[in-house]
Amino acid sequence: MYPRLTIDLAKLRHNVRTMKQKLDQHGITLVPVTKVFLGLPEMVKIYYEEGIEMIADSRIENLERTALPLKKLLVRLPMLSQIERVVTSSDAALVSEIATIRRIDQTAQRLDKDYEMILMIDLGDLREGVLVTELDEFLSQLPDLKRARFSGIGTNLTCYGGVLPTEENLTELVACHKKLEDRLGYAVPIISGGNTSSLYLLDQGDIPPEINMLRIGEAIVLSRESAMGNTLPGMYTDVFTLEAELIEVKQKPSLPWGEIGRDAFGEVPNHEDRGLMLRGILAVGKQDVNYGYLEAPPGVELMGASSDHTIVDLKNGAYQVGDILSFQMEYGGLLQLMTSGYVEKVFR
Ligand SMILES: Cc1ncc(COP(=O)(O)O)c(C=O)c1O
CATH class of the missing domain: 3.20.20.10 (Alanine racemase)
Structure with missing residues (x-):
């Protein structure tokens, strides 16, 4: 799951x-x-x-x-x-x-x-x-x-x-x-x-x-030291990995069109024009983790999220629906992911 x-x-x-x-x-x-x-x-x-x-x-x-x-x-x-x-x-x-x-x-x-x-x-x-x-x-x-x-x-x-x-x-x-x-x-x-x-x-x-x-x-x-934010030598930073599934992969413009109001969280969004891009939607959202706490894999950029969806720039990589992307996270993200009842915890 x-x-x-x-x-x-x-x-x-x-x-x-x-x-x-x-x-x-x-x-x-x-x-x-x-x-x-x-x-x-x-x-x-x-x-x-x-x-x-x-x-x-x-x-x-x-x-x-x-x-x-x-x-x-x-x-x-x-x-x-x-x-x-x-x-x-x-x-x-x-x-x-x-x-x-x-x-x-x-x-x-x-x-x-x-x-x-x-x-x-x-x-x-x-x-x-x-x-x-x-x-x-x-x-x-x-x-x-x-x-x-x-x-x-x-x-x-x-x-x-x-x-x-x-x-x-x-x-x-x-x-x-x-x-x-x-x-x-x-x-x-x-x-x-x-x-x-x-x-x-x-x-x-x-x-x-x-x-x-x-x-x-x-x-x-x-394995992070919080006073200066340094990684501690000789210890693993990847005890935890978030895996999330792509539920849409499409070439789309980077700018929304139409009249812009507030987003799902009451914010007025500010989008950057990157032209046509390969956008991915992951089935994980703010109800599980704030995407700002996540660290994307190489070749992927986190762009934004709503409650149940996280949007990524796939940089025209070879991705398709059903692919799984893996992320490391900061402390705040780990706390949220652990607390979310929608995120399965799997021990290795
Ligand atoms: C009183 C107290 N001591 C220790 C800790 C552990 O903090 P840290 O995760 O930064 O080591 C916390 C927070 O979790 C705390 O509230």
Whole structure:
């Protein structure tokens, strides 16, 4: 069935192994983030077999998919309305709100379960976390906890504000860790220094030695480092391939004719005149993936899309109806393709 996303498990295994070895060398625990592939058990199994002990995901539904004996970290701040499910189905969560911490502890007591929390610090990216300037005040408000415990402190960068991790801001995180331990009076073992965007610091030798955990999604699955956008050497960029079928191949003009109004998405299109061209229509559309996230094969150019159709310039190549074209993709495209129920997932 097309469109389909083929997932090469051997290449994934290689990437997990390579990334784990790299972090091991720096004394950093690799906690893979599984959300981009919805925590598919077939893939999580590879992580487990490669010696991963904890996985992370932003959705509790994804963490619930695997039955393997892995520790599970929720990396989106828990919703108050979902605390019971979160405490039941995971072992740890990122937190930044007193009300949430209190509720987690109450729920853990009721469920007779120990639960771990990682306190998030906002170092400027302006997504989740306590501001450094407000940490003292926050710590003074921490309630006494019975079954919930802080196992770590962490930060997340380059996701919303585009702020890069640096030796300076991660050193601030280390200072916050000291404050947290002083306030709690027990050892807090984890300092979680970010996501894929922190990897470049490792290569530069600029990551503070106290950082001992990274939560890595993109670098493993696409072998792409997100701070500078570089490809990581020695890893596969093509674990995933989208295959889509041509449902029309015709010589047509490049400019629409008639009076131009809005397209299916409310935009007024702006077309370039390329004269007569060989146009292809693929049976995949914006309901599955935004074509801007796709990388076309040589000799093919992506031109546009509507909900169910993607238009390509076939550059007068030898194509016919029924041919299958293959595409690599960026992170956003992978997320959409994985989430689309119309895209078959096939393991190789
Ligand atoms: C809190 C948190 N940590 C880690 C990650 C992993 O990010 P990346 O895929 O860039 O490694 C994400 C996003 O998926 C996240 O939201």
